Amino acid sequence: MQTNSSLSENLFTEAFTQNPFPTYEQMREKEPIMRILFPDGHYGWIITRYSDAVEALKDPRFVKDMRNAGIEEDMLFINNNMLFSDPPDHKRLRGLVQKAFTPQLISGMRERIQQIADELLAEVEGQESINLIDEYAFPLPIIVISEMLGVPNSDRDKFRVWSNALIERSGREPDEDVRNLIMEFREYLADWFSKVRQQPGNDLISQLIIAEEQGDRLTEHELFNLVMLLIIAGHETTVNLIGNGILALLQHPEQLRILQSRPELIHTAIEEVLRYNGPVEFSTGRWVKEDLEFKGVSMKRGESVIISLSSANRDPEQFNDPDLFDISREKSPHLAFGKGIHLCLGAPLARLEGEIAINTLLKRYPNIRLKVDVSELEWRPGMIVRGVKEMPLYLE
Numbered sequence: 001m002q003t004n005s006s007l008s009e010n011l012f013t014e015a016f017t018q019n020p021f022p023t024y025e026q027m028r029e030k031e032p033i034m035r036i037l038f039p040d041g042h043y044g045w046i047i048t049r050y051s052d053a054v055e056a057l058k059d060p061r062f063v064k065d066m067r068n069a070g071i072e073e074d075m076l077f078i079n080n081n082m083l084f085s086d087p088p089d090h091k092r093l094r095g096l097v098q099k100a101f102t103p104q105l106i107s108g109m110r111e112r113i114q115q116i117a118d119e120l121l122a123e124v125e126g127q128e129s130i131n132l133i134d135e136y137a138f139p140l141p142i143i144v145i146s147e148m149l150g151v152p153n154s155d156r157d158k159f160r161v162w163s164n165a166l167i168e169r170s171g172r173e174p175d176e177d178v179r180n181l182i183m184e185f186r187e188y189l190a191d192w193f194s195k196v197r198q199q200p201g202n203d204l205i206s207q208l209i210i211a212e213e214q215g216d217r218l219t220e221h222e223l224f225n226l227v228m229l230l231i232i233a234g235h236e237t238t239v240n241l242i243g244n245g246i247l248a249l250l251q252h253p254e255q256l257r258i259l260q261s262r263p264e265l266i267h268t269a270i271e272e273v274l275r276y277n278g279p280v281e282f283s284t285g286r287w288v289k290e291d292l293e294f295k296g297v298s299m300k301r302g303e304s305v306i307i308s309l310s311s312a313n314r315d316p317e318q319f320n321d322p323d324l325f326d327i328s329r330e331k332s333p334h335l336a337f338g339k340g341i342h343l344c345l346g347a348p349l350a351r352l353e354g355e356i357a358i359n360t361l362l363k364r365y366p367n368i369r370l371k372v373d374v375s376e377l378e379w380r381p382g383m384i385v386r387g388v389k390e391m392p393l394y395l396e
Contacts (some may be wrong), residue, residue, distance in 0.1 A: 001327040003014060007023065007026055007027055007030065007031060007034065007353050008034060008035075010023045011036060012039055012045075012096040012383075013102050015194040016093050017379045017381065018375075018379055019140055020281070020311075021310070021314055021323070022299060022312060023311065024048055024308060024311035025314070027046070027048045027263075027308075027311065028048045028049050028311060028315060031089070032047065032048050032049040032052060032295075033045060033046075033047050033052060033294070033295055033297045034048070038304070038383075039383070042304065043303070044285075044303055044304035044305060044306065045297070045299065045303065045304070045305045045306070046282075046305075046306055046307075046308055047305065047306070047307045047308065047312075047314055048308045048311040048312065048315075049311075049312065049317070050313070050315035050317060050318040050319075050335070051315075051317065051318070052294075052311040053295075053307045053308070053309070053311075053312040053335055053339075054335070054339055055295075056286070056294070056305065056307055057283065057307060057320075057335070057338060057339040057342070058339060058340040059294070060086075060178070060289075061288065061289050061290060061292050061294075062073065062096060062286035062288065062289070062305050063086050063242075063286060063287050063289045063309050064083065064084050064085055064086055064284070064285075064286060064287075064342065065085050065086045065287075066084075066090070066285075066287050067251030067387035068086055068287070068289055069287035069288060069289050069301060069302050070111045070189050070301060070302050071287060071302055076257040077097055078220045081093060081222065081226045081228075081229040082094040082097075082229070082282070082342075082345075083229055083233070083284060083342065085319070089206060090341060091223065091341075092217065092344075093218075093226060094269060094345065095103065096207075096211050096217065096218060096226070097204065097208070097226070097230065097345065098345055100148060100204050100207075101346055101349060102348075103344050103348045104378060106348040106349045106352055107348075107352070108381075109144070109224060109349070109352070110145075110352060111350060112147075113140070113144060113353055113356050114356050114360065116140055116143050116144065116346050117136075117140060117356050117357055117360040117361075118360065120135065120136050120139055121136070121360065121361065121364050121365075123135070124395065125354070127395060128299055128391055128394065128395065129371055129393060129394050130392070130393050130394060130395055131387065131390050131391065131392055131393075132242070132243060132246060132390075132391040132393050133239065133243055133387075133388065133390050134390065135241045135244070136158075136357065136361065137236070137238075137240075137242035137243050137246075137357065137391075138160065138239050139156065140157040140238070140242070140353060140357055141234065141235035141237075141239060141350075142159060142160070142234075143156070144235075144349070144353060145230065145231060145234030145235050146159075146231075146233075147203075147352065148203065148204055148232065148234070149205050149227065149230060149234075150196065150201055150203025150204065150205045151192060151205065151231070154248075155188075158188065159231050159232075159235070161181065161185065162181055162182070162228075162231075162232075162236070163231070163236060164233045165176070165177070165178045165181040166182070166232060167232065167236060167382050167384055168378075168380055168381050168382040168385075183315055185228060186224055186228075187222070188351060189224055189227055189228065190224075192205070193209060193223070194207070197209060197211055197213075204230070205227060206270075207376070208223055208226065208227065209223065209318065215386075220265065228316075230247045233344075233346060234346060234349075234382075235348045236279070236385055237279045237280060237344070237346065237385075238279075238349075238350045238353045238354060238357075239279070239386030239387060240280075240293040240354075240380075240385050241270070241273060241274065241278075241279045241354040241359065242280060242353075242354055242358060243352055243387050243391055244273055244277045244278070244387055244388075245269070245270065245354060245358050245384070245389055246358065246361070246368070246391065247277075247374070247377075247388065247391065247394075248272075248273055248276055248277055248325055249358075249362075250255075250369065251267075251292075251306065251374065252325045255269075255325060255326070256362075257325060258328070260362055260363075260364065260366055263359050263363070265327055265328060266355045266358065266359050267355065268327055268328055268329060268330070268332075269327035269358070270351055270354050270355055270358075271329070271332045272325060272326060272329050272332065273354070274313075274328050274332075274334050274336035274337070275313045275319070275329075275332050275334035275336065276313070276325050277310070277386065278309060278313060278334065278336035278386065279336070279350075279385060279386060280309055280336060280337075280338075280384060280385060280386065281308065281309060281310045281384065281386035282306045282308055282309065282310075282383050282385070283306055283307040283309060283338060284306075284308065284382060284384065285304050285305070285306055286304070286305045286306070286307075287302060287304055288300060288301055288302060288304075288305060289301065305334075306383070309335045309336060309338070310386060312335050313334045313335055313336060318333070318335070319332070334372055337350075365395045365396060366396075367394065367396035368393045368394065368396060369394050370391070370392070370393060370394075371392035371393060371394055372392055375388070377389075377391065378390065384387065
């Protein structure tokens with residue numbers, strides 16, 4: 001079966017990655033639930049309207065565990081975790097880690113996150129310029145999640161390589177290089193788990209290993225995949241939130257000046273960044289559990305469904321002037337962190353890290369500016385995250 005619209009030809013091209021929003025606008029108007037050919041060669045569906053997205057994210061007929069849709073799972077990859085599970089497994093797996101991510105506990109981390117931001121900027125003091133991603137946006141959240149989990153922060157560059165292998169090639173059939181990197185990740189964790197078993201601490205990995213040893217709460221395979229997920233998801237969202245936030249402010253200097261004069265607006269500014277150009281472009285995949293009809297569209301068991309969070313967050317049916325970046329925008333029910341039972345567990349942490357990172361940078365260097373034209377920024381490939389690979393800035 002062929003795709004139903006010539007619009008699908010615009011998807012996943014370099015021009016689309018650079019600026020997908022004009023294509024999304026056409027899709028919402030002409031074919032809001034579109035059958036498309038994914039980069040890995042299989043057909044599936046993309047949902048682009050806000051109201052449809054909300055319903056799909058909550059619809060139990062769209063499952064996260066591919067086995068529940070009759071598809072054989074590749075056990076090499078990180079599928080056995082809360083992100084790719086359905087009830088009752090989802091509730092069990094999420095329950096093992098959610099206590100570490102409550103808003104109250106995250107709020108108590110404010111002082112430590114501020115200290116990390118200050119230390120990172122102190123390291124670049126005296127420099128004329130900075131690569132925002134490599135020297136600030138990436139290390140800040142990876143240090144935080146490493147400390148929470150109990151893994152060495154000194155290994156953060158390894159985590160980045162492993163994370164990129166999965167994130168930037170999402171939507172494509174994994175090649176031998178990706179598989180080898182994932183096996184390296186697993187071997188690293190196996191070695192670390194062995195050390196923790198001999199001398200457990202108060203960190204999250206220690207708690208998960210205790211749960212695994214109880215036998216009825218976590219299998220060894222679930223332990224590996226859950227920790228891999230926490231390391232990857234624990235920093236990826238914030239890296240792109242910080243990068244996209246600074247970029248949006250630099251592209252809208254009047255909004256930048258407002259935030260600098262009223263730093264208390266950082267809370268609504270972060271929500272607007274999440275809506276306007278959020279760090280996660282598509283939801284992770286869902287699978288059609290049974291032959292069904294959704295919004296008048298017939299779908300077959302085993303077909304994949306993804307939701308364009310970026311498109312839903314620019315839907316004029318939900319947001320006034322959706323293409324306008326306004327940091328004082330009130331009450332923004334954006335979908336940047338998803339919806340329903342799979343709402344991002346780390347959302348409070350990502351918000352806090354983004355607030356501290358952006359306000360601290362703007363206070364220390366009030367006249368930052370891009371070293372290159374916006375058109376020269378390279379956006380990361382893949383079908384999950386939305387963010388630039390590098391962002392060179394003048395520090396002034």
